[in-house]
């Protein structure tokens with residue numbers, strides 16, 4: 557079994573374009589680590605309003621001076637060709653070339669990641685330093701690419717639970733020769749899946765999906781519509797290796813149980829972490845799950861340094877050739893997988909707290925009295941929580957209502973349970989005689 561970092565080192569430089577041989581190579585390699593089903597959707601296959609694109613491959617791409625001096629070469633770095641670039645071969649004027657030669661908006665030394673999956677054109681990518689050095693009137697550009705029928709692939713790891721009700725973890729694998737976005741989410745998801753498979757059976761069934769961004773989610777969801785009603789929540793994973801605290805982005809349904817549960821647990825899992833509403837931190841596959849007709853509340857976990865709303869990049873090396881193994885660490889990947897597991901742990905424990913008692917509990921009689929003179933906050937919290945154990949509120953509901961951690965509510969309700977004063981229910985169980 558390979559560690560997360562070993563997998564990154566092995567797979568990061570593959571040309572993992574959305575439908576490509578290297579995407580398949582990476583996915584089949586990951587399938588050696590855990591039992592994985594690989595779903596295939598052929599080119600042209602309708603997926604709701606989308607269609608699966610062709611398989612794309614690039615055998616050669618370079619830029620030369622007219623006297624044959626090579627300025628950039630796809631063989632040295634796969635980001636030199638625009639992903640899904642049309643083929644091209646010819647002598648072009650400098651002006652014409654500059655219209656097709658992309659640079660990174662912020663990093664003068666980096667090659668940018670540019671993709672044109674659907675609005676196609678030919679294009680090369682270079683550092684700004686290289687582009688600035690182009691002073692001759694004409695150059696020769698060569699891009700040998702092929703579009704052919706293939707199959708888009710989605711890897712699915714199922715961890716069966718006692719119930720068919722499921723929780724979805726998702727990560728995309730389609731960013732060629734980059735690491736933090738997106739391999740880190742994939743390996744953290746895989747590590748979590750390995751640990752779930754090795755641990756005791758859970759209540760929920762978990763599904764880890766490894767896919768090409770957007771089209772992979774649409775392909776999977778449109779071909780598994782019958783499963784959608786059983787999906788009660790989800791978490792999208794990416795950008796988990798850079799040196800920054802965690803960022804938790806809510807789903808489209810901020811009042812749903814998974815949002816409440818993760819919100820109430822997250823604070824204590826990464827004290828420096830921050831939260832943001834749906835589509836304010838980073839956009840990814842969670843959009844397909846949250847969308848109309850699907851409405852699976854899917855949050856996302858990342859280490860985005862500056863949320864989308866700030867107008868800054870999620871991290872400095874984003875979508876560039878500087879997104880290499882050098883910017884991620886094994887410790888951070890391990891810390892992120894612990895955060896994911898703890899969130900899922902809370903999710904498993906998030907049940908309705910049902911009172912066996914009526915009226916206020918005779919605390920001293922049950923040995924759970926907290927002296928308000930010695931511990932006024934603890935005293936208050938005990939009563940605040942007990943007051944809300946009514947079979948209508950989950951642990952997460954109570955935590956959000958009181959703005960306290962999931963764990964602190966869990967501790968109190970577990971204590972009540974141990975004293976025979978309360979019980980946990982997966983379904984609401986109101987004890988209000990008026991209902």
Ligand SMILES: [Zn+2]
Nearest residue numbers: 731737738875
């Ligand atoms: Zn990306």
